[in-house]
Amino acid sequence: MAECTHDCSSCSADCSSRDLRVPANAMSSVKRVIAVVSGKGGVGKSTVTASLAAAMAKRGRKVAVLDADITGPSIPTAFGIHQRATGSDAGIDPAVSAGGVELMSLNLLSANETDPVIWRGPVIAGVVTQFWQEVVWGDIDYMFVDMPPGTGDVPLTVFQSLPVDGVIVVTSPQDLVSMIVAKAVNMAKMMDIPVLGLVENYSYFQCPDCGKQHAIFGESHIDQVAGELEVPVLARLPIDTALAAAFDAGKIEDFPTNYMAQLADRLEN
Numbered sequence: 499m500a501e502c503t504h505d506c507s508s509c510s511a512d513c514s515s516r517d518l519r520v521p522a523n524a525m526s527s528v529k530r531v532i533a534v535v536s537g538k539g540g541v542g543k544s545t546v547t548a549s550l551a552a553a554m555a556k557r558g559r560k561v562a563v564l565d566a567d568i569t570g571p572s573i574p575t576a577f578g579i580h581q582r583a584t585g586s587d588a589g590i591d592p593a594v595s596a597g598g599v600e601l602m603s604l605n606l607l608s609a610n611e612t613d614p615v616i617w618r619g620p621v622i623a624g625v626v627t628q629f630w631q632e633v634v635w636g637d638i639d640y641m642f643v644d645m646p647p648g649t650g651d652v653p654l655t656v657f658q659s660l661p662v663d664g665v666i667v668v669t670s671p672q673d674l675v676s677m678i679v680a681k682a683v684n685m686a687k688m689m690d691i692p693v694l695g696l697v698e699n700y701s702y703f704q705c706p707d708c709g710k711q712h713a714i715f716g717e718s719h720i721d722q723v724a725g726e727l728e729v730p731v732l733a734r735l736p737i738d739t740a741l742a743a744a745f746d747a748g749k750i751e752d753f754p755t756n757y758m759a760q761l762a763d764r765l766e767n
Contacts, residue, residue, distance in 0.1 A: 547563060565644050569617075696731050703737040
């Protein structure tokens, strides 16, 4: 059988019984891979990924983040890392945050962080595979893959090529949430990847004066959607401008209220 190009649009092959996973770097041992996905952009997926990685690292676990959002990489910014990655004959060395989280992102390989990525889908998907194969991750307990939004080439490549143990779907309270979340959940199920559950971001704003919660983006339908899709709701996160500021300032690990701490506990149990 010819080598897979990960372009299923013009392919008639039956891949249901074919193992397309690629081996990790010979000096890497990753125990668990969790993909963080979203049906659309702008729901705070990368914030959830970074917060979850920071929470798990504070539990004493060896943690890595593979930034698969090639055209919109933001993970290095969250951890305050801006220097270029280095390497050796063994492979590419991941950057390491102040809290010990290992990172790899296209921003760490680009001459300038603001350079646009004008590549076609198969090329972008190939870079993600290279991050898995050529980065010397070492011994990792949890790798979180920050996926691009939608259900395109990169999610397909990650689900086919990496040993993904589960998917977390990030969404927000909007009228179209049912359809958008269903697409992401159904893609994971079609690829036989367990859906760990849903995280609703921007769920509410809590008034700092009176403590009352306000549904800025409309009333939540997450429980109904989760019931229809038969997946659990893992967390509901508030609108927190201080968290956004910490992300932009590269201080995600120092943010005092990690909303992902309980989810980190849940993943361990």
